[in-house]
Every structure is written in C-alpha cells, then in structure tokens.
Amino acid sequence: MARKSLGNIRRSFAPWADPAAIPQVRFESVTKRFGDITAVSDLTLSLYPGEFHALLGPSGCGKTTLMRMLAGFETPDSGRILLDGQDLAGIPPHLRPTNMMFQSYALFPHMSVFDNIAFGLRQQGLAREAVAARVAEMLTLVKLEGFAGRRPDQLSGGQKQRVALARALARRPKVLLLDEPLGALDKKLREETQYELMDLQAELGLTFLMVTHDQDEAMAMADRISVMERGRIAQVGAPEEIYEMPANRYVAEFVGDINIFEGMVISVEGEIIRIDSAAGLLVLDDPAPGLATGEKASLALRPEKIDILTAEPEGPGNKAAGEIWDIGYLGDFTMVQVKLDGEAGQLVKVALPNRSRKTETPIAWDDRVWLSWDVEAGILLRG
Amino acid sequence: METGTKARFSPGRGWPAPRWLVVALPYAWLLAFFLLPFLIVLRIALSDTARALPPYAPHWTGWAEAWNFLQALDLESFATLVGDSLYLDAYLSSLRIAATATLIALLIAFPLAYAMASAPRRWQPALLILVILPFWTSFLIRVYAWMAILRPEGVLDALLRGLGLIDEPLGLMNTETAVLIGMVYSYLPFMVLPIYTSLERLDRSLLEAAADLGATPLRRFVSIVIPLARPGIYAGCFLVFVPAIGEFVIPDLLGGPETLMIGKVLWTEFFSNRDWPLASAVAILLLLILAVPLLAYQRFARKEAA
Structure with a gap:
C-alpha cells in the first residue's frame, strides 16, 4: 500500500x-x-x-x-x-x-504496566518469552521503555494513554x-x-x-x-x-466556523446561482442540479474566505458593507466580526491571517468596511 | 465578619482547642476505655481465687503494701490454661467454627453483594436496606427464632415433612451445624456490606476492557473482580471472624452442651465456677489470638495504601 x-x-x-x-x-x-x-x-x-x-x-x-x-x-x-x-x-x-482503547483508558489498577499490556497476550495462551518480547516491543513502540514495573497510578495522563494504546495494539x-x-x-x-x-x-x-x-x-x-x-x-x-x-x-x-446567508434563488445559469438575501444580492459558482428559481437556499461561507476592505471593491464577486463589531486576536489569526448594514444587521465572522509580526491591523472598532469574497468561495445549502 | 473569623482562629486565644488536645483526645479515650480495663483484667488474671468479694486475692491495700501485692501475683491461671487440654480444645474449636462460619458467609455474601452491585442503580438503596433490616430486631430474639426453627418438630422439620422431603426430624438443634447456621445468619450483613462497597466502586469499563482483550467471563472474574474486591473481602472476613470466635450467645442457645467454644468456657468459669482469675486469663489469651488477624489485616491495609 x-x-x-x-x-x-x-x-x-x-x-x-x-x-x-x-x-x-x-x-x-x-x-x-x-x-x-x-x-x-x-x-x-x-x-x-x-x-x-x-x-x-x-x-x-x-x-x-x-x-x-x-x-x-x-x-x-x-x-x-x-x-x-x-x-x-x-x-x-x-x-x-478488534481491540479498543477506552476513553477512561480502563487500565487495570492492580497490575503493572507490563501486566496490563501482557493481559491480552496471556489470554491467547502465548508462551512466557513470547509475551515478554511482545510487551517490550509495544513499550518501545509507545516510547515507554523502562516503565514496565510501574503501576497505573504512578503514571501521568499521557503515559496512561500510551499504555492503553500499547495494550490495545499488543494483540495485533x-x-x-x-x-x-x-x-x-x-x-x-x-x-x-x-x-x-x-x-x-x-x-x-x-x-x-x-x-x-x-x-x-x-x-x-x-x-x-x-x-x-x-x-x-x-x-x-x-x-x-x-x-x-x-x-x-x-x-x-458542526465542522468549523461558518457564516450562513439565508435567502431565495433568483436565477440559475449553469453553475452560476444568484441568491437574494438580507446581505444583498449574492452570486456563487456551485453545481446544484435541479435547483429552481424561487427555491429557498442559503450561501455558506467560511470566515477565512472573506477579505476586509476599507473601500468598495470593484469588479465582479460578492460584496457587503458593514462596520467592525468585534476583533478577537487569536495569535495565528484574528477573528473579526462585522455587523452588516441593513435591518437584519447579520454578524459575519472574518478570519484574517497574521502573516507578519509587525503589520498594524488596518482596522479598528466601529470602522466602516467592505467585505468581499469570490464567487467560488461560498457553498450552496438548499432548503 | 471576616475580622471575627480571624480572631477566632488566631493562636493564643484559647479557642479552638490547642492542637495537642485534638491529638490527645482519642488517646485519652483509648486509655480510659481500653487500656485501663485491659490492665484490670490482666491484674485479675494474675491473681488467685479467694472466697471473698470480689472473689480473688490479693487486694490493693495502698502503696505501703505495693511490694507484697506484686509478689502475690502469679501466672497460675495461665498455667492452668496451658496445662488443661479442655482450654486448648475450646480455643481450637472456636477457631475452627469461626473460620468455617466466615468461609460460608463469604461464599454466600459474595454472589449476593455482586448481584446487589450489578442491580439497577435505583434498586440499590432498597437492597441495602434489606440487608440491614434484620438489625431492627434484637439479636437475642433472632437467635431465639432460630431455636424455634431448628428444634425437633420445629418450623423447619414441619416444613420439610409437609413437603414430603423427610420422614425423621433433622435433629439440627444443639449441633455445630446449628451454631454455624446461627453465626452465618447473624454476621452475614457484616460480610455483604464491605464486599458490596468494593464491588460497587469497581469500574465496569475494566471488565469491558478485559473482555475486549480476550478474557472469558471466568477469567474476568478471577483476574479483575476478585483482586479489586479484595479489600472488601478482607474487611468482611475480619468483621465476621473476630466476633464469631468469641461468640457466646449463639453456641449457648443453638449449640447445646456438645459445642465447645471459648466464649462459653469463659462464661462458665466466670459465672458458674466463680473463678475470676481463670476467666480473665481466658479473655486475655483470646485477645492475643484475635490480635493475629488484626495485625495481618493492618499489614494488608498498609500495603494497599502504599
């Protein structure tokens, strides 16, 4: 393989x-x-x-x-x-x-690390030397050489996890x-x-x-x-x-952060779909066989796929105006929440990567900004 | 409020109690209610019988006569104990009966405790109450009830005869079997409760892990359940064995004259023969015998804790 x-x-x-x-x-x-x-x-x-x-x-x-x-x-x-x-x-x-590694590890508290790992092998009726060799091999695999004589309560959480893993793997x-x-x-x-x-x-x-x-x-x-x-x-x-x-x-x-714009399909031309939503007219390029005009649909958009601009962008693509609502510095990136204009005032999460240590954040609280994203950035969710 | 709290716990104000008092209290308790009575019994054991009140000599007549008093003490009663095989037989017979009762209680209690610990959570308090329920009735009355059950043509005989299982009375009354039945019945809760406690704490995922690793149900029981229930098993055996060995009421009421147990010997020496020194010597030797399982148990407990 x-x-x-x-x-x-x-x-x-x-x-x-x-x-x-x-x-x-x-x-x-x-x-x-x-x-x-x-x-x-x-x-x-x-x-x-x-x-x-x-x-x-x-x-x-x-x-x-x-x-x-x-x-x-x-x-x-x-x-x-x-x-x-x-x-x-x-x-x-x-x-x-099959063998299982339990969430609680379920290590036998009255047995040493060696006996815990050997337990399954002994049930197979393996000879003493074969058991010892296999346990040693497992201990090497999980980098716990020298711990064979310890009791589970003498191990750290990470070490217990490794013993549980070794025990489950021992029987191949x-x-x-x-x-x-x-x-x-x-x-x-x-x-x-x-x-x-x-x-x-x-x-x-x-x-x-x-x-x-x-x-x-x-x-x-x-x-x-x-x-x-x-x-x-x-x-x-x-x-x-x-x-x-x-x-x-x-x-x-459930998987990852996402912004969802609910709306209604107003046109379908091949894979180019237009949706009328509270955030305005949105365009996306996503195959959606059988999608009809007038159907309810949403555009889902991951935060890292959005740009924040201080001026209105030109050209095709999606854009929406709003103001900075919140800025959360997370180290590897900064999560900005933008409140869109309009009655609904939807909050949109935007992830800005922090590529350099010294760039000053070009935006501050309450700034007026434009959001912009590609037609291919969004996902069509039906219903 | 905060300053008040501080003032209360500041040292030197006299309250709460100084630390030494906290440590001293349990020792004082042991001294007053264990060591002093023990010394009094020991002193009687070293005395001689006398036609007097109380029926032993010498009596303490003040510090001036202290030397004479000490010289009058001797090991004569202990010599009698060792010399007369009746006492040795009684000790051995007590050990045997207590050990048998403990073993039977363990064999009955373990499955019982296991079933209780495996029962649905909401049933467990009710099951526990059922185990403790007999204590609501006086111990003596329960032993009398066993007399009614076991005596010839008693409840048991009538029941078995009614079912057509026997023709002759079983003749259980006044036998060692009757004593064992009475003891196992009386002390069973002391065996069930500690075992239940240790089984109830047993993490079920350990049994699943053992099954997952190829252990058959029997193997899981032997390798996981029993070792992890061991503290409860030891505590239960201890709680049954120790009172059983010195038991007087059960052998007296159910065992008849044939059953030889040290508790009965002690009672006879004390009340019938009015030989207080010998009765005291019997009691002290019994205490020493009981110290053996006690020390063994403590050793085990310390090893478990380490």
Missing part, C-alpha cells in the same frame, strides 16, 4: 473511491435502540483496510454506540456488522479480532477502536499525540476507527470522517470534502 500523504489534499489512499475495493468492516442497516431512544438508526457504513476513520458528532449522536457494537459490547436490534466478510452477530467481545487487532483517544490530554500533548497516532497507524497499516467530538482532531487525523447526527450519518468524506463541501447545514455548522 502506498504511504498516505498525510494532511495533503491530494491523497493516494482512497479505496472508498474504488468500486473494486473490498471493505474490511461493514455496518449494514444497523439500528440500535435504548428504550425509547434510537441511538443508531438504519446506518450503513464501510471501512477499508488501512483506513483511519473518524466518527464525529456531538454527544448522544450514536457514535460511541456504533463503535461499541463493533467491539461487541452492544448488540444491534437489526442490521448486520461484517468484519472481513464474517457476520459478527453472536460473537462475544472476547472472541472478536484487525481493527483498532479508539474512544475519544485524546480527550483526557491537555492541548499541547494532544497535538503531539495526534501526529504520533497517525504515524503509528501508517506504520502498522491497521484500520483505525476513532470516536471523537473534536472536529480538529478528526480533521487532522482521519482519512475519512463520518459526521453523525441523531443516529444517522449526515455525511461521509475526506476532511477537505466535509469542510469545503458540507452536504447540509448541520455538517457545515
């Missing part, structure tokens, strides 16, 4: 685009109810060998339940889960070729399940660990299924993301697809 170009838009790894590719894991019309609540609703999803897949969504969207059904801790009410073509129904967790699972793997780490450590996990995954060539509510985490690490909403998948795609081409308003708003 070609090594994936991580973080690069041009991916060489895209088996989901290949109709001949055989999925490793398949959820087929899986439904799971808890009492009156439907946690997972008629969900179908395929994971491909070597894929790093993220289930992204707010708490209660069913992402954890979906993962737990693959691990065998929950049983689907209907539908099937297949792993390498084998139906997992009726197979208890301890016989499944076909699929590694990660439940909020970085949730308990502080920001700095989280970023470091993020890249280590990605390297590890590429190195081992394993299929990873990760549950997270953190979109940055999902975007940075995953090959594909399933954005989940109330037990269903709202959209599956590579991070840049999810971000640049959200399928609907839910996905657009």
